[in-house]
Amino acid sequence: MAYPIAFQLYSSRLFPPVTDHLPILKAMGYDAIEPWPPAYEDDPAAFRRHLDDAGLGCFGFHMPLAGLISEPNRYIEIAQILGARYLIPPFVPKEERRNTTDFWRCIGEDLATGAERAGRYGLRVAWHNHDFEYQPLDDGSRPIEHILGTGDDTVGFEIDCGWVKRAGVDPASELELYAARIIAIQTKDLASPATEEDDGWTATGDGVIDWPELAPLFRQTAADHIVTEHDNPSDWQRFAERSIRYLREIGL
Template sequence: MSYPLAYQLYSSRNFPPLGDQLPELAAMGYDAIEPWLPAYEADPAGFGRQVRAAGMRIIGFHMPLDGLAADPERWCDIAEAMEAEVLIPPFVPAEERQPKPEFWRGVGERLARGAEVAERRGLTVAWHNHDFEYAPLPDGTRPIEHILGVSDAVKFEIDCGWIVRGGADPAEELRRYADRIVAIQLKDTAGPDGMGTEDGWRATGDGIIDWEALVPLMKETAATHVVAEHDNPADWRAFAARSADHMRRLGLAAGAA
């Protein structure tokens, strides 16, 4: 089983112009771009056309949780303008986080309300994790359990690298949320603490994560695509090419040997 291979454009935000990267990414074998705000903000329809002209598409895109909560119809309009399918809020700012189950259930409730609107328009809402969702709360529960525990309509883009950074096991999380996972980010890390060059991130296959062991579990999920991401690469081309090649060798991406 193989998947469309997407590239999170946040990875190369420090190497503008982003538009010039699109044909190169397509040539590397990427099928899709996963953009983040503000890459598409000025002209969502135009950005979508630019991606399609390069021979790729947009399956999911990162967008603000506050935007989804305040004006879900507008963000569904943006999704449709880009011909995207999945709206992906990825973050709660550190200054807003509270170590209380009710706070994280509130995040899940905001996502659920947005998902209800999106579902009526044939779209999907998925949460994207970082490490903070895996830090135990005083009662021993974890934020991720409360975020995803409110509604099955809220799906999950699982970021394996951040799970490792959060002290959890990607294998366990792939099993736990198999039927909720719509996208898998194969983000790799040099270690569990985030230290070292490039903020401790690595191209897929160059870090400590045992991807070969995770592949069978990935294929048991409801994922529709896989995503390459690196938060701070020194060389975006090297990261993108290496990650695409490794995903193909794992048998995940289209064109796998």
């Protein structure tokens, strides 16, 4: 059975207005989009109307971690308006990061608090990784271990395979380690080493990640959808079309 596939709208942010992209994505075969905050925050209801008009869903959306802490009810309401299941904080700014287990454990506690509140409304909170979560701390542990904690599955995980690979870690090991926590899989791909074009990212299937090898591991996770993303494509439509076509070709 094929996974529903969503497109992360951050990928086409440099070619506004992103609402014009929705019918194009639908025609390519996408089932949903995953928006980042500027796309929906000003008027979530209007954004939902654009989705409905295009025939697209919204499984989850990226949101500021600070919003989960200080304005949880606002983002819960946005989730309800958009019809989303997942609230996904994706980042800690570099200037705010601390190289200590306590700091990252506190991030995990904030996520768990938000997850408990969201759970009352049938929603889930999930973390989205970059590469910094995989840089070892002084004690040899990794931030991701403290963010997700141990034994508490209230906080889910949207794994970004491209950033895992860029951190020098094998995505297969992380798919296996966090299988029960993974609610969505981002199939971001890396271009060949030393590639400078498009910041070294490329369409899914055009890069160095062995997706046919990883695909069986997808099925062993709790993920219920896939998300395509590219941080800086020079041609967003080419990226979007090639990525979904490749994923379908390999049976995802």
